[in-house]
Amino acid sequence: MATLIVNGQSYVVDQNQKLLPFLRDVLCLTSVKNGCSEGACGACMVLIDGKATKACVQRTDKLDGKRIVTVEGLTPRERDVYAHAFAVCGAVQCGFCTPGMVISAKGLIDQNPDPAPAEVKEAIKNNICRCTGYKKIEQAILLAARLFRENAEVPKGELPGTVGDSIKRIEVADKTLGTALYADDLHLPGMLLASAVRSAYPRARLLSLDTSEAKAVEGVVAVFTAEDVPGAKKIGHLVHDYDVMIPVGNITHFLGDAIALVVAESADALEAGKAAVKAEYEPLTPILSADEARRDGAELVHPDHQDNLLSFQCVKRGNPDEAIKNSAYVVTNHYSVPFTDHAFLEPECSVAEPEGEGVHVYSGDQGVYQTRKECAAMLGLPAEQVRVTAMMVGGGFGGKEDMSVQHHAALASYLLQRPVKVRFTRADSLLIHPKRHAMEMEFTTACDKTGKLTGMRARIIADSGAYASLGGPVLQRACTHAAGPYNYQDVDIEGYAYYTNNPPGGAFRGFGVTQSCFATECNLNQLAEKVGMTPFEFRYKNAIRPGQVLPNGQIADETTALVETLDAVRPILQRNPKAGIACAMKNSGLGVGVPDFGRCRIEVLDGKLHLHSSAACIGQGMGTIQTQFIREITGLPLEKIVYHVPDTSNSPDAGNTTASRQTLFTGEAAVRAAKLVKAAMEEAGSLEALEGKSFFGEYEGKTDPMGSDKPNPVSHIAYGYATEVVELDDEGKLLRVTAAHDVGRPVNPLSLEGQIEGGVVMCLGYALTEDFPLENGKPTRKFGTLGLFKSTMTPDIVPIIVGTASKDNLACGAKGVGEICAIPAAPAVQNAYYNRDGIFRTKLPLENTPYSRK
Ligand code: FES
Ligand code: FES
Numbered sequence: 066m067a068t069l070i071v072n073g074q075s076y077v078v079d080q081n082q083k084l085l086p087f088l089r090d091v092l093c094l095t096s097v098k099n100g101c102s103e104g105a106c107g108a109c110m111v112l113i114d115g116k117a118t119k120a121c122v123q124r125t126d127k128l129d130g131k132r133i134v135t136v137e138g139l140t141p142r143e144r145d146v147y148a149h150a151f152a153v154c155g156a157v158q159c160g161f162c163t164p165g166m167v168i169s170a171k172g173l174i175d176q177n178p179d180p181a182p183a184e185v186k187e188a189i190k191n192n193i194c195r196c197t198g199y200k201k202i203e204q205a206i207l208l209a210a211r212l213f214r215e216n217a218e219v220p221k222g223e224l225p226g227t228v229g230d231s232i233k234r235i236e237v238a239d240k241t242l243g244t245a246l247y248a249d250d251l252h253l254p255g256m257l258l259a260s261a262v263r264s265a266y267p268r269a270r271l272l273s274l275d276t277s278e279a280k281a282v283e284g285v286v287a288v289f290t291a292e293d294v295p296g297a298k299k300i301g302h303l304v305h306d307y308d309v310m311i312p313v314g315n316i317t318h319f320l321g322d323a324i325a326l327v328v329a330e331s332a333d334a335l336e337a338g339k340a341a342v343k344a345e346y347e348p349l350t351p352i353l354s355a356d357e358a359r360r361d362g363a364e365l366v367h368p369d370h371q372d373n374l375l376s377f378q379c380v381k382r383g384n385p386d387e388a389i390k391n392s393a394y395v396v397t398n399h400y401s402v403p404f405t406d407h408a409f410l411e412p413e414c415s416v417a418e419p420e421g422e423g424v425h426v427y428s429g430d431q432g433v434y435q436t437r438k439e440c441a442a443m444l445g446l447p448a449e450q451v452r453v454t455a456m457m458v459g460g461g462f463g464g465k466e467d468m469s470v471q472h473h474a475a476l477a478s479y480l481l482q483r484p485v486k487v488r489f490t491r492a493d494s495l496l497i498h499p500k501r502h503a504m505e506m507e508f509t510t511a512c513d514k515t516g517k518l519t520g521m522r523a524r525i526i527a528d529s530g531a532y533a534s535l536g537g538p539v540l541q542r543a544c545t546h547a548a549g550p551y552n553y554q555d556v557d558i559e560g561y562a563y564y565t566n567n568p569p570g571g572a573f574r575g576f577g578v579t580q581s582c583f584a585t586e587c588n589l590n591q592l593a594e595k596v597g598m599t600p601f602e603f604r605y606k607n608a609i610r611p612g613q614v615l616p617n618g619q620i621a622d623e624t625t626a627l628v629e630t631l632d633a634v635r636p637i638l639q640r641n642p643k644a645g646i647a648c649a650m651k652n653s654g655l656g657v658g659v660p661d662f663g664r665c666r667i668e669v670l671d672g673k674l675h676l677h678s679s680a681a682c683i684g685q686g687m688g689t690i691q692t693q694f695i696r697e698i699t700g701l702p703l704e705k706i707v708y709h710v711p712d713t714s715n716s717p718d719a720g721n722t723t724a725s726r727q728t729l730f731t732g733e734a735a736v737r738a739a740k741l742v743k744a745a746m747e748e749a750g751s752l753e754a755l756e757g758k759s760f761f762g763e764y765e766g767k768t769d770p771m772g773s774d775k776p777n778p779v780s781h782i783a784y785g786y787a788t789e790v791v792e793l794d795d796e797g798k799l800l801r802v803t804a805a806h807d808v809g810r811p812v813n814p815l816s817l818e819g820q821i822e823g824g825v826v827m828c829l830g831y832a833l834t835e836d837f838p839l840e841n842g843k844p845t846r847k848f849g850t851l852g853l854f855k856s857t858m859t860p861d862i863v864p865i866i867v868g869t870a871s872k873d874n875l876a877c878g879a880k881g882v883g884e885i886c887a888i889p890a891a892p893a894v895q896n897a898y899y900n901r902d903g904i905f906r907t908k909l910p911l912e913n914t915p916y917s918r919k
Pocket of ligand 1: 098099100101102103104105106107108109110119120121122
């Protein structure tokens with residue numbers, strides 16, 4: 066027993082327990098987030114007697130008489146200052162880390178009102194942020210300290226909010242102060258908890274299941290198996306190969322396969338119920354690599370398939386064999402890149418409750434319509450009987466495109482007619498959601514004696530794990546971008562993705578291009594050296610320019626500004642010739658002939674424009690961006706525009722947040738809807754005259770399919786381009802990364818910078834520290850050992866925004882930036898180390914650097 070003083074109130078805690086669930090589940094303090102429950106993320110940070118401490122590792126009995134402060138316990142002045150500072154510095158993206166950051170900031174500032182930047186870094190070194198790259202958080206904390214020190218007024222007012230204004234994000238105060246609700250913050254009356262029992266083997270025949278003991282556990286309400294699934298037993302994003310649960314008699318595909326779903330009244334009963342489920346297996350030899358999967362006579366991961374090949378992709382143009390043979394210089398290298406995990410701060414969680422004849426699912430995902438489609442198929446219901454409402458999304462980066470928890474929540478809720486929550490532990494999250502693909506890549510690149518690129522050949526082998534997920538399109542993007550943003554047309558690229566019994570590979574920021582860009586750009590530097598050019602000169606010579614033809618045949622449009630990104634970093638290379646450099650290109654939109662729509666509906670209610678679209682905000686600020694487009698076109702002030710979170714009951718389907726597409730696609734749809742509003746206002750004479758009316762904007766990006774016989778097919782509606790430069794210090798540690806990005810026309814420069822800084826830091830981790838090793842199909846890392854960059858490891862990131870698009874282009878000239886910012890840093894880092902020590906590294910994470918694991 067202990068008495069805790071939480072935010073000034075005394076609580077007697079009879080039962081010794083972890084502090085985190087006491088604060089979250091008993092006191093309902095939603096600012097205290099559960100990112101790992103392993104003491105590794107800092108999302109649960111609270112002050113205990115003034116010291117920033119992780120609540121998940123504290124037990125209440127040890128805290129008798131202690132004073133605990135959460136963000137809910139801040140004074141009004143503190144709330145104002147932190148909300149302001151984090152907003153104007155652009156320190157908040159998904160927001161899941163933010164209250165924990167605020168607590169660490171308060172812990173510092175209360176002791177040290179005038180901290181140095183290094184002290185701020187030190188104070189938040191135990192708070193992981195996967196979105197921002199820390200820089201803007203550090204700036205926010207320094208600003209907050211100054212406002213407190215000077216007892217300064219918190220400035221009021223806001224910029225007009227047109228395109229180009231760095232306005233505050235619309236949800237920033239709620240995220241900063243912990244009142245923004247993520248799925249795990251929902252507590253519905255009578256809500257049950259559910260969790261799946263997972264396979265004991267990566268590949269085994271499930272011989273029998275006995276759920277009787279589990280059902281007898283006190284507090285267990287039900288145990289469901291595959292037999293209880295009323296509709297499709299297999300679902301999936303594109304390919305329906307993902308078992309809702311493995312039926313008895315069938316073969317498991319990986320350790321994350323669900324075999325039974327236990328539903329209980331409490332967390333303790335749930336764990337006891339799961340432990341009581343008895344399963345018998347016939348273990349089978351697993352396929353643990355793409356190499357094993359493609360051997361003749363290999364066992365089949367999916368017994369109903371002919372082989373283990375998930376996807377073959379091919380991009381062939383010109384006469385690459387001849388071009389390579391006749392080239393003055395040719396380089397060939399083999400590159401290996403590992404699986405990596407998204408490590409979004411918020412583990413997957415979903416709540417479902419009965420609604421009408423179906424269910425209402427609350428979900429933090431990347432597309433509510435995708436969730437609806439898969440849940441409805443599984444329940445055997447018409448889509449309209451499944452409603453999906455978006456909650457805040459604590460980071461996605463591609464890892465929340467697939468069903469993980471939503472379908473199980475929907476199933477249990479539908480069958481029991483009660484609200485049900487399914488929440489992953491961090492270990493569940495690491496095991497189950499699809500990863501960035503591990504790839505083996507052999508790349509040959511050639512040029513003439515002047516350094517003009519002539520041709521390339523690439524062979525890419527991807528481990529796509531247990532299920533298709535988005536493995537096919539990821540491989541396709543790896544291939545379509547493998548030649549890089551350069552002006553040459555003789556290419557021969559083949560990619561193969563194989564099913565294995567590892568966790569699935571799927572979408573992850575960069576979508577395959579992160580991998581193939583590493584190979585392309587490293588090869589380019591070797592070629593440059595052979596020619597006797599600097600990597601910069603080589604790129605400048607070959608960089609794609611407007612009107613030229615990309616390696617995939619598409620003509621680069623007038624907004625192409627790769628050269629401008631090179632020009633932006635030229636002074637750095639002149640000052641520091643040892644800096645590493647890499648370029649990249651990345652599509653905006655699904656492209657290659659796939660139907661691709663952005664949609665937005667504006668409703669006039671109470672004299673305001675209410676904005677509805679299903680475009681998910683996963684931390685990139687989608688609501689704010691749409692609001693700015695509508696502000697720009699209609700001229701109405703920001704306070705007249707009300708953003709609503711995606712909800713299938715009233716938001717038009719704008720597709721998933723993926724492929725850097727939403728700013729352009731749903732942005733253009735918002736522009737079109739806003740133009741209709743403007744025209745109607747002009748005709749009617751006032752906004753008030755439009756009360757009750759709805760205006761619908763839609764944009765379809767039409768592209769040509771893969772293999773199109775057009776001489777210059779349009780593969781994608783738009784491409785972003787970038788050049789990044791990495792500088793090392795005397796000890797070989799990262800000093801600075803300069804990231805010049807062609808974003809078209811910036812909508813919200815502060816948000817853009819935040820995307821770039823965060824993406825760069827994510828890619829530095831990919832280059833130097835992150836991996837995701839598996840032993841017999843089982844992840845061996847925990848959240849704390851994934852190799853995520855911390856504040857104290859992060860160098861200065863300098864974003865430079867360039868672009869030549871005009872407001873007459875689609876979406877007022879904006880292009881996506883969400884992925885490209887996480888692509889070129891890895892080869893630029895490789896180049897920087899090569900320039901330092903002459904070792905040409907071909908494997909990620911790079912070996913023998915000051916960041917290598919001992
Ligand atoms: S939830 Fe406590 S450190 Fe992650
Ligand atoms: S804003 Fe920090 S984890 Fe998303």
